[in-house]
Amino acid sequence: xxxxxxxxxxxxxxxxxxxxxxxxxxxxxxxxxxxxxxxxxxxxxxxxxxxxxxxxxxxxxxxxxxxxxxxxxxxxxxxxxxxxxxxxxxxxxxxxxxxxxxxxxxxxxxxxxxxxxxxxxxxxxxxxxxxxxxxxxxxxxxxxxxxxxxxxxxxxxxxxxxxxxxxxxxxxxxxxxxxxxxxxxxxxxxxxxxxxxxxxxxxxxxxxxxxxxxxxxxxxxxxxxxxxxxxxxxxxxxxxxxxxxxxxxxxxxxxxxxxxxxxxxxxxx
Amino acid sequence: xxxxxxxxxxxxxxxxxxxxxxxxxxxxxxxxxxxxxxxxxxxxxxxxxxxxxxxxxxxxxxxxxxxxxxxxxxxxxxxxxxxxxxxxxxxxxxxxxxxxxxxxxxxxxxxxxxxxxxxxxxxxxxxxxxxxxxxxxxxxxxxxxxxxxxxxxxxxxxxxxxxxxxxxxxxxxxxxxxxxxxxxxxxxxxxxxxxxxxxxxxxxxxxxxxxxxxxxxxxxxxxxxxxxxxxxxxxxxxxxxxxxxxxxxxxxxxxxxxxxxxxxxxxxx
Numbered sequence: 001x002x003x004x005x006x007x008x009x010x011x012x013x014x015x016x017x018x019x020x021x022x023x024x025x026x027x028x029x030x031x032x033x034x035x036x037x038x039x040x041x042x043x044x045x046x047x048x049x050x051x052x053x054x055x056x057x058x059x060x061x062x063x064x065x066x067x068x069x070x071x072x073x074x075x076x077x078x079x080x081x082x083x084x085x086x087x088x089x090x091x092x093x094x095x096x097x098x099x100x101x102x103x104x105x106x107x108x109x110x111x112x113x114x115x116x117x118x119x120x121x122x123x124x125x126x127x128x129x130x131x132x133x134x135x136x137x138x139x140x141x142x143x144x145x146x147x148x149x150x151x152x153x154x155x156x157x158x159x160x161x162x163x164x165x166x167x168x169x170x171x172x173x174x175x176x177x178x179x180x181x182x183x184x185x186x187x188x189x190x191x192x193x194x195x196x197x198x199x200x201x202x203x204x205x206x207x208x209x210x211x212x213x214x215x216x217x218x219x220x221x222x223x224x225x226x227x228x229x230x231x232x233x234x235x236x237x238x239x240x241x242x243x244x245x246x247x248x249x250x251x252x253x254x255x256x257x258x259x260x261x262x263x264x265x266x267x268x269x
Numbered sequence: 270x271x272x273x274x275x276x277x278x279x280x281x282x283x284x285x286x287x288x289x290x291x292x293x294x295x296x297x298x299x300x301x302x303x304x305x306x307x308x309x310x311x312x313x314x315x316x317x318x319x320x321x322x323x324x325x326x327x328x329x330x331x332x333x334x335x336x337x338x339x340x341x342x343x344x345x346x347x348x349x350x351x352x353x354x355x356x357x358x359x360x361x362x363x364x365x366x367x368x369x370x371x372x373x374x375x376x377x378x379x380x381x382x383x384x385x386x387x388x389x390x391x392x393x394x395x396x397x398x399x400x401x402x403x404x405x406x407x408x409x410x411x412x413x414x415x416x417x418x419x420x421x422x423x424x425x426x427x428x429x430x431x432x433x434x435x436x437x438x439x440x441x442x443x444x445x446x447x448x449x450x451x452x453x454x455x456x457x458x459x460x461x462x463x464x465x466x467x468x469x470x471x472x473x474x475x476x477x478x479x480x481x482x483x484x485x486x487x488x489x490x491x492x493x494x495x496x497x498x499x500x501x502x503x504x505x506x507x508x509x510x511x512x513x514x515x516x517x518x519x520x521x522x523x524x525x526x527x528x529x530x531x532x533x534x535x536x537x538x
Contacts, residue, residue: 011280021413022291092420131400143412144290151361
């Protein structure tokens with residue numbers, strides 16, 4: 001089911017700035033038992049993105065009501081939410097305030113093999129780098145060609161690719177965030193002020209670690225930090241927590257902390 | 270008039286990767302007396318972009334025929350041509366080869382004030398910087414949020430904004446390319462291997478200069494180079510050549526070379 005501005009349709013005007021310039025933001029939200037998971041955090045990040053792009057704010061009550069209605073009765077599904085600057089005239093100028101376009105799409109849950117969660121995934125290092133652009137870092141906008149290029153580098157022989165910036169900092173996976181457990185037990189996830197998407201599951205994991213009285217360090221990470229880690233795991237709203245069993249010709253164990261985190265996210269608010 | 274894959278319609282499926290990820294390329298082509306101007310160069314750049322993104326090649330004969338039909342009878346108009354990777358499934362992976370989506374839109378020519386060409390424009394320096402990403406430099410893809418952010422910085426008090434990269438190199442205007450005429454008479458336009466769009470009019474101007482036996486230097490440019498230039502002009506397929514009369518609180522003259530270039534592009538192949 002897809003709806004655009006409250007109307008059920010599969011189509012969008014060709015003149016929407018979401019297509020013309022990638023001028024918009026989006027969220028991928030898990031639905032369980034009719035409830036969109038971590039919805040407030042998703043809407044918060046959406047709002048951060050709209051503000052960063054100077055897109056007119058939404059009627060949040062209408063959006064919430066549409067989300068509620070779209071999720072109702074869905075046992076286990078995905079809600080994709082896109083908000084663009086709207087249908088525009090020619091040219092980049094965003095000065096004419098347009099009513100934003102809101103798109104809601106509910107699709108079936110992608111059933112990844114259970115082994116990815118149980119015994120871990122193979123991770124590869126991508127050659128594609130992320131450009132440093134602080135103005136577009138952290139939130140989830142529609143300019144995603146770097147992710148497409150990075151994802152093009154690997155097939156089904158591995159499950160995720162790790163992407164660096166041009167300074168060599170490890171940033172994230174093509175569709176997920178990275179955490180490492182260092183040899184000394186510290187948990188670290190990359191700092192994302194220059195590029196990358198600050199995932200909602202990343203935030204939830206950081207909060208869960210805090211609940212476990214484990215500090216989550218957010219700092220720059222080099223390739224050697226990942227290679228020498230005791231354990232590695234990748235997160236996003238749909239995959240939850242995937243341990244990494246293999247990276248850079250090295251095998252990694254799955255410590256109990258990863259199992260505890262997996263257990264903790266089985267039921268999400 | 271808009272057509273998508275040969276069918277007249279204003280709409281595109283919401284699941285087109287052009288919207289989801291900005292996964293495509295585009296061209297803005299002038300039409301005069303029914304003829305798309307510099308068409309082969311536009312198609313060449315389009316093809317460069319498709320190859321860089323690994324998008325399946327087009328049926329060029331069909332596209333040419335659609336372009337010919339769309340332009341027929343148009344005295345003076347614009348053809349916007351968008352090609353996306355197509356309608357995709359969930360996820361960034363471009364491995365499933367999809368039939369690309371081709372969108373043709375003919376709109377009226379934007380009638381800029383004649384003074385911009387005659388007496389020049391005011392140019393401002395943007396704070397928004399372009400990220401260095403060689404994988405996406407030179408061609409015209411649909412990830413254009415940097416241009417939107419830069420364009421948001423100025424209103425109608427100036428006509429164009431100059432954008433730098435994060436190293437301080439001057440790259441281009443928000444919608445145009447930059448040329449300077451140095452005090453020693455040399456003509457220079459910025460090198461675009463890290464970011465920026467290599468405009469079709471930029472290429473035509475470079476070729477025209479060659480015809481005039483004037484070398485066009487393509488090299489990195491600093492802000493001071495622009496400020497100390499004898500003259501500045503901006504180019505794109507629709508504006509042609511706009512001299513800059515004011516930049517950084519300084520006035521600039523319009524030498525005869527700029528008039529010669531303007532005369533030369535009145536009729537384009």
